[in-house]
Amino acid sequence: MKCEQISELLPDYLQGSLSPDQRRTVETHLEQCADCSEEVAIWQKLSLLPVEQPGPASRARFEAVLQAYQAGRSNQPAHNSQWRKRFSSWNVFHWLRSPLGAAAWSAALLAIGIFAGLRLAGPKPPSPDLAAMQSELANMKQLVVLSMLQQQSASARLEGVTWSTRDQQLDPRVLSALLHTLRYDPSVDVRLAALDALSRHSAQPQVRSSVVSALQEQQSPLVQVALIDQLVEWHDRDARPHLEKLRQSPNLNPAVRQRADRAISKLN
Amino acid sequence: MTLAPDEDLMLQVRDGAGEMLGVLFDRYQTPLFNFYSKLTGDRTLSEDLVQEVFLRILKYRQSYRPGTPFRAWIYQIARNARVDHFRKFPRQTALEPEMLPPVVPSDSAQEQQEVELLRRALRMLPEDKREILLLCRFQELKYEEIAALLGCELNTVRTRIHRALQELRKSFHQLTKGTAS
């Protein structure tokens, strides 16, 4: 058989879905044809590419979105008018901390998300009205994010971190709130999520230096490991002395020490 | 741990049990992340897109029909999410080498080098060719499902895979020669 005919069979051969007869035909051809057998070889080589793992905070981010979504769904119709009335009052922050407020801002965030999604789907350029509305929404979102980061419940703060990642550019106030969260938030999940969010903004000098200093302050092995991995991902060679210092601290979790050792050798 | 088929779980999500989406998230976040990261070379973007896919599933869950293979359905959403993203942010930074993850150290230096060359060769392919290889090699999609996804004939899928492999092979060879000399 000619290569042309074989090449029609090859994709199914690679998936193992040929009949035994066809398979033998292909294999006989492969033995004598370098061209076709190289195609098979490159297919097999593709399995060498390692499976990459998403970041550790990815699951938490999903949970936060799911919660925001479910809260928004069950409260959206009932509190729509409340939302308007209350939002115009000056005491927005206080209100956002109340359970009712919490439910309503979930709904509002959802509306923002859907609004953004709809705009994205339309091919037309935004009209001036839309642009104004969009910037109004952006301000509102920042306000909401800032307030979320100060909530009592860890899951609400987690949502705040998550929503902050939806912007390509961070508002400076949101940035410093995230940095504060990374260092001082009582919940490990929230600190991890903050690190994840901040890792997108590594071009900002404060971000890197905060990660380095958090390394010395954090007690949770989970966070320590995430910080170390982040520094490796950035190829941050300046972090080496800090890693050395960390690995010498007494009572360090052995897994963390091992991670630090690996990081030090990778940053060499 | 639940062993329920994806489709059953998705029907439960559709009927309001949003929490069941967590099981599907655990099953699909890594494959989807790899689809995106091997396609775009950008880890951060890939994580964002994975989140976007699951948000869309929540939003559009009512559109899931019984009998639809979930895997094919979620990859449809995944492709759309990517298209929409690049419509919004025309690519400025796609596939910069430094955005790729560092090569994981392995036992043999030669294998490590092959992986790196393969990665680069894959990156040199036009995006549609890279995508079809990812779909059939890493995402465990059947050719029929890929045909439905891309909106083309089954035979076209076969031809495209053949061509993509040919081109990948060529690039890989060029790169291998380049490092040998």
Ligand SMILES: [Zn+2]
């Ligand atoms: Zn041949």
